[in-house]
Amino acid sequence: xxxxxxxxxxxxxxxxxxxxxxxxxxxxxxxxxxxxxxxxxxxxxxxxxxxxxxxxxxxxxxxxxxxxxxxxxxxxxxxxxxxxxxxxxxxxxxxxxxxxxxxxxxxxxxxxxxxxxxxxxxxxxxxxxxxxxxxxxxxxxxxxxxxxxxxxxxxxxxxxxxxxxxxxxxxxxxxxxxxxxxxxxxxxxxxxxxxxxxxxxxxxxxxxxxxxxxxxxxxxxxxxxxxxxxxxxxxxxxxxxxxxxxxxxxxxxxxxxxxxxxxxxxxxxxxxxxxxxxxxxxxxxxxxxxxxxxxxxxxxxxxxxxxxxxxxxxxxxxxxxxxxxxxxxxxxxxxxxxxxxxxxxxxxxxxxxxxxxxxxxxxxxxxxxxxxxxxxxxxxxxxxxxxxxxxxxxxxxxxxxxxxxxxxxxxxxxxxxxxxxxxxxxxxxxxxxxxxxxxxxxxxxxxxxxxxxxxxxxxxxxxxxxxxxxxxxxxxxxxxxxxxxxxxxxxxxxxxxxxxxxxxxxxxxxxxxxxxxxxxxxxxxxxxxxxxxxxxxxxxxxxxxxxxxxxxxxxxxxxxxxxxxxxxxxxxxxxxxxxxxxxxxxxxxxxxxxxxxxxxxxxxxxxxxxxxxxxxxxxxxxxxxxxxxxxxxxxxxxxxxxxxxxxxxxxxxxxxxxxxxxxxxxxxxxxxxxxxxxxxxxxxxxxxxxxxxxxxxxxxxxxxxxxxxxxxxxxxxxxxxxxxxxxxxxxxxxxxxxxxxxxxxxxxxxxxxxxxxxxxxxxxxxxxxxxxxxxxxxx
DNA sequence: CAGCAGCGACTTTTT
DNA sequence: GTCGCTGCTG
Ligand SMILES: Nc1ncnc2c1ncn2[C@@H]1O[C@H](COP(=O)(O)OP(=O)(O)OP(=O)(O)O)[C@@H](O)[C@H]1O
Numbered sequence: 005x006x007x008x009x010x011x012x013x014x015x016x017x018x019x020x021x022x023x024x025x026x027x028x029x030x031x032x033x034x035x036x037x038x039x040x041x042x043x044x045x046x047x048x049x050x051x052x053x054x055x056x057x058x059x060x061x062x063x064x065x066x067x068x069x070x071x072x073x074x075x076x077x078x079x080x081x082x083x084x085x086x087x088x089x090x091x092x093x094x095x096x097x098x099x100x101x102x103x104x105x106x107x108x109x110x111x112x113x114x115x116x117x118x119x120x121x122x123x124x125x126x127x128x129x130x131x132x133x134x135x136x137x138x139x140x141x142x143x144x145x146x147x148x149x150x151x152x153x154x155x156x157x158x159x160x161x162x163x164x165x166x167x168x169x170x171x172x173x174x175x176x177x178x179x180x181x182x183x184x185x186x187x188x189x190x191x192x193x194x195x196x197x198x199x200x201x202x203x204x205x206x207x208x209x210x211x212x213x214x215x216x217x218x219x220x221x222x223x224x225x226x227x228x229x230x231x232x233x234x235x236x237x238x239x240x241x242x243x244x245x246x247x248x249x250x251x252x253x254x255x256x257x258x259x260x261x262x263x264x265x266x267x268x269x270x271x272x273x274x275x276x277x278x279x280x281x282x283x284x285x286x287x288x289x290x291x292x293x294x295x296x297x298x299x300x301x302x303x304x305x306x307x308x309x310x311x312x313x314x315x316x317x318x319x320x321x322x323x324x325x326x327x328x329x330x331x332x333x334x335x336x337x338x339x340x341x342x343x344x345x346x347x348x349x350x351x352x353x354x355x356x357x358x359x360x361x362x363x364x365x366x367x368x369x370x371x372x373x374x375x376x377x378x379x380x381x382x383x384x385x386x387x388x389x390x391x392x393x394x395x396x397x398x399x400x401x402x403x404x405x406x407x408x409x410x411x412x413x414x415x416x417x418x419x420x421x422x423x424x425x426x427x428x429x430x431x432x433x434x435x436x437x438x439x440x441x442x443x444x445x446x447x448x449x450x451x452x453x454x455x456x457x458x459x460x461x462x463x464x465x466x467x468x469x470x471x472x473x474x475x476x477x478x479x480x481x482x483x484x485x486x487x488x489x490x491x492x493x494x495x496x497x498x499x500x501x502x503x504x505x506x507x508x509x510x511x512x513x514x515x516x517x518x519x520x521x522x523x524x525x526x527x528x529x530x531x532x533x534x535x536x537x538x539x540x541x542x543x544x545x546x547x548x549x550x551x552x553x554x555x556x557x558x559x560x561x562x563x564x565x566x567x568x569x570x571x572x573x574x575x576x577x578x579x580x581x582x583x584x585x586x587x588x589x590x591x592x593x594x595x596x597x598x599x600x601x602x603x604x605x606x607x608x609x610x611x612x613x614x615x616x617x618x619x620x621x622x623x624x625x626x627x628x629x630x631x632x633x634x635x636x637x638x639x640x641x642x643x644x645x646x647x648x649x650x651x652x653x654x655x656x657x658x659x660x661x662x663x664x665x666x667x668x669x670x671x672x673x674x675x676x677x678x679x680x681x682x683x684x685x686x687x688x689x690x691x692x693x694x695x696x697x698x699x700x701x702x703x704x705x706x707x708x709x710x711x712x713x714x715x716x717x718x719x720x721x722x723x724x725x726x727x728x729x730x731x732x733x734x735x736x737x738x739x740x741x742x743x744x745x746x747x748x749x750x751x752x753x754x755x756x757x758x759x760x761x762x763x764x765x766x767x768x769x770x771x772x773x774x775x776x777x778x779x780x781x782x783x
Numbered sequence: 784c785a786g787c788a789g790c791g792a793c794t795t796t797t798t
Numbered sequence: 799g800t801c802g803c804t805g806c807t808g
Binding site: 072073074099100101102125126148157201202204205236265266268269368369370371372428430431432433434435548549550577578579580598601602603604613614617 | 792
Binding site for chain 1: 802
């Protein structure tokens, strides 16, 4: 297809082929774009936003663009901002959940929730469910909280409310129990002034159902709604989109059936088919030219996806060159797989001129990243990882944030209980229950309940706890956010407690380090401005949705490139990779049991989803593609038995002429014959055991703990401020929060500011700082 | 009420 | 192999 090269076209319409242009020009009415990977779907969607604003003079804030994952949202955001600059930031670009949260923050009172309702994560929800099951005398061994959580989430995704669930005509025994649990659970959440993830959609939907006037206002407000990755949309999300566009019918959806990988959370590919039924007048546009990958990569991708039995065949071609062969590497152990990765990355950077951030590493499950990380660390290769063990889900972080959460929402039982008991302070379940009871007199306000108990029943321990809370509360509006976090850690005795534990168990080092990381996140979120309740709420919201702090800001920093890439090799799960692209891709763990995952082998639908996952991974690659697997990997729960895994069945049909097999010599045969030798060799191979204990001594714990207490800010006073013309790579600096470090790179951003990358002593990864705000000292 | 031993779950993917 | 929860003990 000839690109429209006419240079009289505005900048944002260049580099689009005629079919793409047709989609971008589309003004009003429903529009469906279906197309294969890399055909420019996201490009068309983002360019169309620009066109709507520039040409049709639609106000940016009246455009909403949504999708499911944070990553894909960031991708859209950075593309729009790079095309539009500041104006682009006014467009409402977010995930469905984040959009729901924003709207519910404004109107939740209409549903009876407090304005500062809490957002419960999975763990909080489990805990509520556990209490629910206990109340209903349900055997938790037989039906776990997890089980109910998944069913309730599913129901919420399907627009099923508790009352819908209980009004079933001929309920089975189990669905009867489920509906009981669902109702009681929902009641409990409500009393705690809390919503779970599903509620961010369900309550949004209910809000619009119950308050037509409000819905109309939003229908009126949003001129255009665009949905990226439409195949990942579940029922309630589709319903929401239909509701919102019912009046103006300016809805554009963009998707690819072959990339549907979220059916486990209720996403339905059939929505693409439904769309044509729901909007019979929809314009349908198909894109067939791939602009991302080489011919070889595309053929490989095709060989993976085409055997799928349910698939509607789709054309996809590219004008790009053949490119290099796809390299396969079958390793004998996960360690040698990781070694291959590390070595190859090194040589790509050294000899082929690739940058670390050009390289992505994908895997099926989060835990697979561990070994890869260790290897990369060992070799000093910079990398970024997202979502592994979610930062805000860690115990120490949740413990700390629980104090802030009850400041914002004193009804939040989960956070209240957590704060009260971390660290343990002589208040146990008995007192806790008394507080709950007392709180009923105050509409469920737990702080008031506690106050009542403290004043009238002489509970000194409770009094002491309340004193902490009140002191913290008084800091709001007075100090910066990082200071507030520090005070939480000090006043609550949490840090003291960790130091105590450190004396006999240095493992807490990583916890202290994480807390320091949290304080830095707080510092970055507020810089030196005074923290307000609104700020605090906002920060907690972002934490709840696992939106990485300043991800959007950084996206901006790299405007020129269009797409934003973080520093270093990018590690992520296959699910998170969707919508992104990289010059070099490593698809790791491409073996039976992992891809397809063992849990998905049984059912065809699940198996096919795994296939699509593999397809998604392959189609992220622009130039080079490496596929690796390991015949042997230790699965912790399966004991120390090693199970031999064959190369993934999805690789079976890779075209012979497009691949180059670099697999290790020695194979399954050797393993089967000499398992002992094999195993001992394997042990020699793991120098990476997590025995941090010896090197991360208790001194280090104390050091970081000191840091939290801001020892550096005093030290800072001893050194002269660093002037702008003194900034130079390699010089030593002191930062009041992060301590001593060396400037690694200097990036000019504008006249007013510099961007510095500083390697601090106490952190493995370098930190990005703004010169203007960092107030560095010269040492 | 806190500490500790013993037990089971954990590793599928996201918000 | 580790984490976190449960239930027992002091
Ligand atoms: N007409 C074009 N000319 C040049 N490059 C293009 C054109 N259309 C798309 N591209 C490029 O192709 C790549 C893929 O585009 P994009 O990410 O929008 O595709 P996509 O359909 O959203 O892919 P996926 O579904 O795999 O996420 C991008 O690098 C984009 O810049």
